[in-house]
Amino acid sequence: xxxxxxxxxxxxxxxxxxxxxxxxxxxxxxxxxxxxxxxxxxxxxxxxxxxxxxxxxxxxxxxxxxxxxxxxxxxxxxxxxxxxxxxxxxxxxxxxxxxxxxxxxxxxxxxxxxxxxxxxxxxxxxxxxxxxxxxxxxxxxxxxxxxxxxxxxxxxxxxxxxxxxxxxxxxxxxxxxxxxxxxxxxxxxxxxxxxxxxx
Numbered sequence: 156x157x158x159x160x161x162x163x164x165x166x167x168x169x170x171x172x173x174x175x176x177x178x179x180x181x182x183x184x185x186x187x188x189x190x191x192x193x194x195x196x197x198x199x200x201x202x203x204x205x206x207x208x209x210x211x212x213x214x215x216x217x218x219x220x221x222x223x224x225x226x227x228x229x230x231x232x233x234x235x236x237x238x239x240x241x242x243x244x245x246x247x248x249x250x251x252x253x254x255x256x257x258x259x260x261x262x263x264x265x266x267x268x269x270x271x272x273x274x275x276x277x278x279x280x281x282x283x284x285x286x287x288x289x290x291x292x293x294x295x296x297x298x299x300x301x302x303x304x305x306x307x308x309x310x311x312x313x314x315x316x317x318x319x320x321x322x323x324x325x326x327x328x329x330x331x332x333x334x335x336x337x338x339x340x341x342x343x344x345x346x347x348x349x350x351x352x353x354x
Contacts, residue, residue, distance in 0.1 A: 163185060163189070166185050167181045167182050167185050168181075170184055170185055209221045211223070213225035213227075213228055215228045215286070216228050216247075216259060216260050216261050216262055217244070217261065217262030217263075217264060217279055217282075218244055218247055218260060218262055219244050227251075227259055227260060228259060232257070233257065233258055233259050234258075234259070234290070234291075235257055235258040235259075236258070236290075236291055236292055236293040236294065237256075237257075237258030237259070237292070237293070237294045237295075237296060238258060238259050238260065238261050238283070238286065238287075238290070238292050238294075238295050238296070239256055239258060239259070239260050239261070239296040239298050240260075240261045240263060240283065240295060240296065240297050240298060240299065240312065241260060241261070241262055241263070241298050241299070241336065242262075242263055242264075242265060242266055242299055242300055242305065242308075242336075243262065243263075243264070243265070243337075244262055245336075245337040246262075246298065246300070246335075246336040246337055247260045247262055248337075249336045249337045249339065249344060250298060250336065250344060250348070252341050252344070253341040253342070253344035253345040253348065254341070254345070255344065255345035255348045255349060256296075256348055258296075259290070261279065261282075261283045261286065262279065263278045263279050263280065263283075263299075263308065264277075264278055264279055265277070265278055266278070266299065266300070266302070266304035266305050266307070266308040267304060267307050267308045267311055268304050275311065278308075280311070280312060280315065283295075283312070284315060284316070287316075287319060287321060292321055293321060293322060294321065294322040294323075294324060295312070295316060295321055295322070295323050295324070296324050296325070296326070296348070296351055297309040297312060297313070297323065297324065297325040297326070297354055298325070298326050298336065298348075299325075300334065300335045300336060301333055301334050302333060302335075309325060309354065313354045322353070323353070323354045324351040324352060324353055324354055325351060325352065325354045326347040326348060326350075326351055327347055327350040327351050327352045
């Protein structure tokens with residue numbers, strides 16, 4: 156027998172699907188939302204509806220925004236000739252928190268993985284190559300996670316760009332082996348970006 160009404164149980168079950176929340180954490184979060192209905196639950200529900208209606212993937216870089224082009228791609232100030240390639244939107248947001256990079260981004264949507272049958276066409280690698288000439292790109296910074304799949308993907312991209320006359324660099328010191336950008340502090344990301352090296 157459930158210890159909560161079915162609609163609340165349904166909310167708990169949905170919350171438990173979120174990364175970092177299991178059934179117990181979801182139950183505690185839902186109880187807190189209900190206790191603070193006016194301050195938390197109702198504003199959260201309204202914000203979720205609004206984001207559900209307006210959020211979309213940037214047609215150019217893959218970031219999440221509220222228009223066909225995200226604010227970064229739409230800004231002429233970001234047209235520096237540098238593109239920072241990241242695995243996921245969370246990594247892009249982590250880079251932006253550091254405020255060290257002033258160019259544009261390209262979100263791959265994952266990494267190459269033979270085990271999971273993820274090849275270049277399943278990622279946004281062809282779209283990246285297509286962006287280089289029209290945007291006058293002079294440097295591609297590979298800011299991929301320091302995992303086996305991340306480094307395999309970085310090597311593949313570097314090989315694809317070998318004869319294009321574009322500098323290919325990667326993040327340097329500060330990013331630990333096996334580390335993921337989303338878990339690094341802003342200072343570490345900034346130091347790694349400034350100390351990038353030829354790939």
